Amino acid sequence: MSDEMDGLFDRFAGLLADEIPCALATVVDGPGVGQKLLVRRTHRDGHEVDGTLGDDDLDRVVTRDALGELSAGRSGVRHYGERGEARENAVSVFIESFAAPPRMLVFGAVDFTAALVRVAKVLGYRITVCDAREVFATRQRFPLADEVVVDWPDRLLAQVGPDLRRRDAVCVLTHDVKFDVPAIVGALATAVGYIGVMGSRRTHADRLGRLREAGVTDEAIARLRSPIGLDIGARTPEETAISIVSEIIALRTGRSAQALSTTDGPIHD
Amino acid sequence: MALARVVDLEGSGPRLPGAAMAVAEDGEVAGSVSGGCVEGAVVVEALEVLATGERRMVAFGYSDDEAFAVGLTCGGTIHLFLEPLDW
Numbered sequence: 001m002s003d004e005m006d007g008l009f010d011r012f013a014g015l016l017a018d019e020i021p022c023a024l025a026t027v028v029d030g031p032g033v034g035q036k037l038l039v040r041r042t043h044r045d046g047h048e049v050d051g052t053l054g055d056d057d058l059d060r061v062v063t064r065d066a067l068g069e070l071s072a073g074r075s076g077v078r079h080y081g082e083r084g085e086a087r088e089n090a091v092s093v094f095i096e097s098f099a100a101p102p103r104m105l106v107f108g109a110v111d112f113t114a115a116l117v118r119v120a121k122v123l124g125y126r127i128t129v130c131d132a133r134e135v136f137a138t139r140q141r142f143p144l145a146d147e148v149v150v151d152w153p154d155r156l157l158a159q160v161g162p163d164l165r166r167r168d169a170v171c172v173l174t175h176d177v178k179f180d181v182p183a184i185v186g187a188l189a190t191a192v193g194y195i196g197v198m199g200s201r202r203t204h205a206d207r208l209g210r211l212r213e214a215g216v217t218d219e220a221i222a223r224l225r226s227p228i229g230l231d232i233g234a235r236t237p238e239e240t241a242i243s244i245v246s247e248i249i250a251l252r253t254g255r256s257a258q259a260l261s262t263t264d265g266p267i268h269d
Numbered sequence: 270m271a272l273a274r275v276v277d278l279e280g281s282g283p284r285l286p287g288a289a290m291a292v293a294e295d296g297e298v299a300g301s302v303s304g305g306c307v308e309g310a311v312v313v314e315a316l317e318v319l320a321t322g323e324r325r326m327v328a329f330g331y332s333d334d335e336a337f338a339v340g341l342t343c344g345g346t347i348h349l350f351l352e353p354l355d356w
Contacts, residue, residue, distance in 0.1 A: 005356045028276055028350040034324045036356060075286040077277050077348075094276040094350060096287050266281060 004052045005036055011050060012038050021100045023066040027053055030091035031082060039066040058084040058091065066095050073099040073167070101126045102167040105160070106145075107153045107183040108174035109136035112198065115237035116171060117145050119245050125169070130156045132179065153179055157186030166193035169248050171228065173198045181210050188220045194248050196228035203227075230257050270294070270354040271315040275302050279330075280345035291354070294319055302349060303329070314351055324352040 015022045015038075022040040027033050032054035041047050047067055053059055061084030069075065075096045081088030104120050106113050109131035117127050121144045128147040131137035137150045149156055153172075164170070170187040172195070174180045180197060184207075187195045199207060204226050211221060229243035230250065250257040253269070260267060275288040283304035290300040290308065292315035301308055307329045314327050330346035 008356045009354060026350065026352075028324075028326055034352055034356070077286075094274070094286070096274070268281060 004050075008036055008038060008051050015040060016098060019100065021070060021098060023070040023095055023097050025053065025062050025066050025093050025095045028077065028092050028094045032091070037062055037066065039063050039070070041067065041070070053091075053093065055083055058082065060084060061086075062093055062095070066097075069095045070097045070099060073097055102169070103128070103160075103164065104169045104171065105130060105156070105164075105187075107131065107170070107172045107179060108176075108198075109133065109138075109141060109148075110173055110175070112173050112237045112240055114142055115241040116173070116244060117142050119238070119241040120169075123245055128156070128160070131174070153183030154186045157183070157190065161186060161190040161192075164190040164192040166191065167252070168192045169194040169196070171196045171198075171244060173228075175199060175203070177207065177210055180207065181214055184211060184224065185214055185216060188216065188223060194251055195224050196244055196247065197224055197226035198228045199226065201227060225251070271318045271351060272354050273302055273311050273315055273327075273349050273351045275347050276326075276350045277348035278345060279348075282345035282347050284347070290315075292316065292319070303347060307347070311349065311351075314349075318351045319353055322353055322355075324350070326350055 012024060020040060022038060025037040027035045035053045036051045037053050037059055038050040039047060047063065049063055053062060058080060061080060065078055077092050077094050079089045080091045080093065082090045101124050104125040104127045106116055106127065106129045109129055113129055117129065120127055127145045128149060129137060129142050129145045130149045130151055130153060132150065132152050134150050137148050139148050142148050170192050172180045172183045174183065175198065184195065184197060208221065225247060229240060230247045232243050234240040234243040246257065256263065271292045273290045275284055275286050277286060284302055288302050290298060290302045290311060292298055292312050296312060298312060302311055318325060327349045328346055
């Protein structure tokens with residue numbers, strides 16, 4: 001191993017501990033097998049590189065590809081020439097992305113929220129619970145949440161909304177039109193992939209009317225998962241939480257959410 | 270300590286690239302690379318990597334003619350990269 005790799009694992013572990021997104025590229029076949037490059041973004045256009053794959057040109061090309069893979073949250077093997085040439089096979093490099101965890105915003109500090117926080121934490125979400133009522137939005141009630149914010153949904157969304165992406169989720173569990181209409185309108189203004197809204201069919205019908213009054217288009221309304229969750233007959237907060245995260249997964253993968261025993265075809269894509 | 274990582278997957282497989290397993294010299298194991306199908310064989314490979322200090326790629330797939338050989342029962346092939354944690 002070259003000197004540049006001394007202590008690389010410790011620096012890599014440090015980034016992971018601090019939840020700093022990074023990509024680790026390792027030569028898995030070809031000259032310099034085992035050589036590594038650790039790449040991370042420093043600000044919008046900048047990046048920092050640690051280690052080497054053994055050739056400056058190869059380092060440059062792999063750095064570019066690793067930043068791309070990191071943005072997409074993908075990991076996989078890529079092939080290059082010894083100096084990073086495209087369409088050559090001399091060197092195989094495994095690029096592993098360690099992206100920031102997906103975010104979940106939960107509006108409404110109710111018992112369903114507590115169960116959803118527990119279940120979503122298992123899936124690795126970074127979770128923010130938001131409610132304008134100070135007595136309910138407490139750390140004690142949601143010990144696993146990464147953040148508990150006492151504020152109005154539209155104000156929180158104005159702040160964090162621009163960072164939300166397809167893999168993130170917004171769950172509106174407030175049951176109160178004062179909160180849920182601004183939360184939904186705010187969430188629809190973002191690129192978030194999942195917007196689920198809790199309520200009975202009657203609440204849902206009533207809410208649609210209020211959203212249309214607020215100027216929300218049918219196209220935007222079609223993005224909503226309301227009533228929230230898959231039809232698994234969930235009754236308790238915990239069961240409801242499972243039905244919500246199952247819907248989030250099925251929406252992301254585009255799968256039918258049928259029992260596998262009643263379908264055929266591949267189980268994973 | 271040796272590190273085994275799934276780097277590539279063909280067809281159906283239980284774990285995605287990035288799944289990893291660490292094996293200590295005394296055989297202690299953390300993590301996993303499949304649904305339990307190949308972990309035993311990976312420990313053997315990892316101990317060899319520790320003994321020789323040499324990195325290697327190992328593939329596990331399903332083979333009809335060797336029904337009792339180590340492999341994935343789901344029909345896919347996983348490619349693992351094994352290396353000592355010397356970096």
